Amino acid sequence: MPRSQRSPLLLAGLLATAGVAHFAAPRQFDAIVPRSLPGSPRAWTYASGAVELALAAGLAVPRTRRATARATAAFFVGVFPANVRMALDWADRPAPLRTAAWARLPLQAPLVLWARGVARRAPAGPPDTVRPGLPRPASPPA
Incomplete structure (x- = not known):
């Protein structure tokens, strides 16, 4: 599978994993x-x-x-304030956790760019709904 076909699926996997984590470990x-x-x-x-x-x-x-990729990019921008809040609130946590919280912040940019790249490479509209091997519907007379 070419990289351009794997990329949206990898991003979907990342989001699915994060989504499940919100329900599995909400605290x-x-x-x-x-x-x-x-x-x-x-x-x-x-x-x-x-x-x-x-x-x-x-x-x-x-x-x-x-x-969806465009909405994903917007979502990543939208949750950035929560990541900033976490970094600020974790000032009293052990150094490795504080470092991880601050290190997350610049990772949002590549996520936004990844989602935008997926959007750019996605088909512009719905794919042709006619299945291969089936005749195309007749065009209305002019």
Whole structure:
């Protein structure tokens, strides 16, 4: 499978893994939800996990890949404040955890660029719905 076909599937796998983690171990995600958001942190944790799972599914389907990849790039930009909040809130954590929190921040840029690249390489519109070997529908008379 060429790299251009693997890339969206790898990104989908990353998002699916993160989405499942939001449900499997929500406490770690609750801790990084910005306090300025209304509602409970757990609701935001579950919502972001559900969004990640939906984005993963959309990236896996060629027909929805372009729009979903654009939405994925926007999602990565949108969750950046939570990553900043985590880095600031973890000032009292052990040095390796603080370092990891700050090291995450510059990783958002490659994720955004990856999603944008997937969008650029995705087909512009829905693929032809006629199956190979079947006759094309007749065009209406002019």
